[in-house]
Amino acid sequence: MKRVYNFSAGPAVLPEPVLLEAQQEMLNYHDSGMSVMEMSHRSKTYEAIIKEAEMDLRTLLHIPDNYKVLFLQGGGTQQFAMVPMNLMKSKTADYIITGTWSKKAYSEAKMYGTPVSVASSADKNFAYVPDCSQLKLSENADYLYMCENETINGTFMHKLPNAQGKVLVSDSSSCFLSYPMDVTKFGLIFAGAQKNVGPAGVTIVIIREDLITDDVFPGTPTILRYKIHSENDSMYNTPPCYGIYICGKVFKWLLKNGGLEAMKKVNDQKAELLYGMLDNSKLFHGIVAKADRSIMNVTFTAGSEEMDAKFVSEAKAAGYDNLKGHRSVGGLRASIYNAMPYEGVRSLVEFMKEFETKNR
Numbered sequence: 001m002k003r004v005y006n007f008s009a010g011p012a013v014l015p016e017p018v019l020l021e022a023q024q025e026m027l028n029y030h031d032s033g034m035s036v037m038e039m040s041h042r043s044k045t046y047e048a049i050i051k052e053a054e055m056d057l058r059t060l061l062h063i064p065d066n067y068k069v070l071f072l073q074g075g076g077t078q079q080f081a082m083v084p085m086n087l088m089k090s091k092t093a094d095y096i097i098t099g100t101w102s103k104k105a106y107s108e109a110k111m112y113g114t115p116v117s118v119a120s121s122a123d124k125n126f127a128y129v130p131d132c133s134q135l136k137l138s139e140n141a142d143y144l145y146m147c148e149n150e151t152i153n154g155t156f157m158h159k160l161p162n163a164q165g166k167v168l169v170s171d172s173s174s175c176f177l178s179y180p181m182d183v184t185k186f187g188l189i190f191a192g193a194q195k196n197v198g199p200a201g202v203t204i205v206i207i208r209e210d211l212i213t214d215d216v217f218p219g220t221p222t223i224l225r226y227k228i229h230s231e232n233d234s235m236y237n238t239p240p241c242y243g244i245y246i247c248g249k250v251f252k253w254l255l256k257n258g259g260l261e262a263m264k265k266v267n268d269q270k271a272e273l274l275y276g277m278l279d280n281s282k283l284f285h286g287i288v289a290k291a292d293r294s295i296m297n298v299t300f301t302a303g304s305e306e307m308d309a310k311f312v313s314e315a316k317a318a319g320y321d322n323l324k325g326h327r328s329v330g331g332l333r334a335s336i337y338n339a340m341p342y343e344g345v346r347s348l349v350e351f352m353k354e355f356e357t358k359n360r
């Protein structure tokens with residue numbers, strides 16, 4: 001069977017050259033006589049892999065020297081706890097609630113103090129991003145939390161909130177490396193790899209050094225402290241070795257293909273094509289306010305639950321997989337991450353036009 005166009009939100013499509021290279025190196029990595037899966041994370045060979053992955057990521061994002069890069073486990077979900085446990089020293093922080101993921105992060109933070117919701121788009125089912133230019137922030141809040149791209153709802157913060165001097169913390173899981181983001185605007189950025197950069201099991205954290213301290217929530221387990229991971233260069237315990245190796249290959253693939261400026265260009269073209277189709281369709285329509293649309297996760301509907309289900313099943317049969325919306329919100333969703341080629345979106349749009357003609 002041939003490979004399909006995979007529109008999954010995560011784990012998601014990876015660049016084919018990366019998969020092929022991993023296949024070639026599967027049994028014997030660089031004459032080590034073993035697979036990367038089988039080697040000690042303390043070996044010279046593996047050390048080179050993780051160091052190079054970090055270097056390439058630093059190059060891609062122009063990460064300044066006063067930021068640490070950590071390769072952790074536990075997903076974005078673990079960061080919902082690690083962020084307040086490590087950073088919410090005054091027991092309060094401000095949260096912007098734009099969808100499922102920021103809502104979850106806010107709930108988790110309540111375990112460690114009294115976070116404050118300073119903006120929310122819950123009133124309209126998270127189908128827009130609230131104005132964050134003049135938020136009323138809490139005086140003693142340790143940070144302002146945001147989710148840059150809400151994977152499930154399909155919104156993107158095209159304009160960063162005015163943090164008014166507060167440390168800005170961003171869950172950038174599903175837009176990470178989709179455009180040249182300015183790391184210096186943030187105190188901490190985290191991203192689960194399985195959306196746009198690699199396999200599940202790796203979580204990347206970029207944290208400004210002055211935020212790494214011993215002053216953490218009492219009882220915070222060692223493994224959940226940024227300081228221990230930072231001091232040990234992500235090797236306090238066994239890191240997700242194979243996942244980091246694949247992420248490293250994706251970083252190289254990005255560098256080879258023009259870096260994040262080039263990625264953004266193609267990503268914008270893909271999104272314009274698909275949203276353009278939705279805006280001109282008599283059957284399909286987008287769900288999110290135009291100004292706040294995600295470039296990565298396009299949420300839409302064919303008008304009814306039945307029509308959505310019909311579309312999902314006919315699309316799958318035609319080789320366009322994973323177009324069903326998240327189980328919590330329904331509808332349809334096409335995730336068009338870096339590794340989804342323009343041709344995949346063009347071809348999907350053609351298929352949608354045919355479907356529309358047959359079903360109007």
Ligand SMILES: *Cc1c(COP(=O)(O)O)cnc(C)c1O
Nearest residue numbers: 075076077101151171173174192
């Ligand atoms: C997927 C996702 C998460 C959760 O990631 P896990 O790896 O399942 O913990 C958190 N935030 C965002 C924005 C996501 O897309």
